[in-house]
Amino acid sequence: MVSLSLLLAGCTNFPLSKSSNSRESVSGPEMPACPVIPPLFSGELVGSSDAFHKKSTYTGPSGVLYSSKNNAPCRGILVDFYPNGRKKSEINYIDGLREGSAQWWAITGRLKHIRNYHKGQLSGSWTEYYEGSLQKRQEHLYDNGTEVMRRGWWPNGEKKFEASFLNGNEKSRQSWDALGAPVPTQTTSAPATPVNPRKQP
Numbered sequence: 721m722v723s724l725s726l727l728l729a730g731c732t733n734f735p736l737s738k739s740s741n742s743r744e745s746v747s748g749p750e751m752p753a754c755p756v757i758p759p760l761f762s763g764e765l766v767g768s769s770d771a772f773h774k775k776s777t778y779t780g781p782s783g784v785l786y787s788s789k790n791n792a793p794c795r796g797i798l799v800d801f802y803p804n805g806r807k808k809s810e811i812n813y814i815d816g817l818r819e820g821s822a823q824w825w826a827i828t829g830r831l832k833h834i835r836n837y838h839k840g841q842l843s844g845s846w847t848e849y850y851e852g853s854l855q856k857r858q859e860h861l862y863d864n865g866t867e868v869m870r871r872g873w874w875p876n877g878e879k880k881f882e883a884s885f886l887n888g889n890e891k892s893r894q895s896w897d898a899l900g901a902p903v904p905t906q907t908t909s910a911p912a913t914p915v916n917p918r919k920q921p
Contacts, residue, residue: 881896
């Protein structure tokens with residue numbers, strides 16, 4: 721059973737959608753330990769995500785999350801928990817849309833990734849981390865829901881690649897090996913994988 725908490729809410733409680741396209745981190749060499757998020761404490765409101773989903777909220781045609789109780793767009797911080805009480809995610813909603821920084825953690829409490837939103841669209845950075853460390857694995861940069869750049873790093877911190885995008889198509893890419901030496905560039909016109917922020921976990 722997954723538990724949820726909603727703080728500063730305009731709607732009483734609401735759930736996260738299940739992740740359909742979340743990417744798991746690639747394991748690398750043992751990295752320095754990073755802080756873990758403490759387990760649920762008694763001051764937070766808790767409930768079943770399925771119950772909240774069925775009874776408390778619905779998504780409108782424009783992707784806005786509404787309270788079933790008063791049909792108003794939801795506002796507040798949604799905190800989702802693993803069965804062990806550790807935080808799974810924390811997402812802020814304003815007027816029913818994701819806004820600001822959102823974080824996801826592994827069941828062990830280690831940070832997995834951070835995404836930034838503006839009016840429900842990815843905006844700014846989406847950073848993924850290697851499992852068990854604060855070493856960046858990959859970072860995507862968005863402008864109003866459109867990806868403009870993507871970069872990746874090897875587990876040792878050396879840059880692995882950097883790609884730029886124009887109108888959803890990869891415009892350029894540079895790659896490096898794990899020692900930092902450039903890898904010959906291959907030309908590509910493959911489109912970027914589109915991301916629908918309303919179908920995000």
